Amino acid sequence: MSRDNHRSNGPENDSPENAPACRTEFLMTSRRTFLKGAALLAPATLLTGGSLLAVPSSARAQPAAPKEPDTGSGPYLLPPLAYPFNALEPHIDGQTMQIHHDRHHTAYVKNLNEAVAKAPRLKGATPDALIRDLGTVPEAIRTAVRNNAGGHLNHTMFWAIMSPKGGGEPTGAIREAITGTFGSFAAFQTAFNDAGVKRFGSGWVWLVQTKAGKLEILTTPNQDSPLLAEYASYPILGNDVWEHAYYLKYQNRRPDYLKAWWNVVDWKAVNQRFAAAKAV
16 A cells, blocks of 8 residues: 555644644633532532632641650759740840740750769669758769760750839849848949849859859859859849850840840849858
């Protein structure tokens, strides 16, 4: 069979002259099919918000719930904040508070649990006792306990002495004690802030009561607690001058952070700590 005969015996729609008609019929058929499908979907469309691509809310991906901070297995727990992360704004921003509490403080608690697990005889010891009697802690974990029990104690106090309703001048017994020691609250603030600015690197600035019952301004490096034997003092209030406490908002402006922090100090909580210091 010749090529010409083979080509002439093929379907008529294959011929070039019939191609436009074929395409027109195909498009009309496709349009009719689409319109029928759309008519069938219309009721569902109305029920799901007017979109052919709408998905029932139960089938949509839901945002993941925030993960609980992981403090590991052990007796020491992360204390919850008594206020939302953003409650101290504009003085301390919410993102800083969340990272500071949920990551940094969590790490201290988890590391403390892991360290103490290596020394069963420390079971039941409070963080305060571990710090006060650090010399009795096994040498292999002593540094870890110093850093992490200190970090846990320091931050637990830090959250408790701040409040969205804080600020202003001190009240009650602590006001009288500050005025009697430093001359005025303004003079105390200036000396406290100056000590915080001069604390090289990371650490804390404190108002403490010494064993002699006197008020003093003290700074400590890293996560050292004033309860350590080398300081032998009770922390009444303290401000964290590690960069993670302020860098997102204040960058390298530590003096600005120290000044703003007074707007969130809860003097009622500070008075409670002052009363506890006198009872020690």
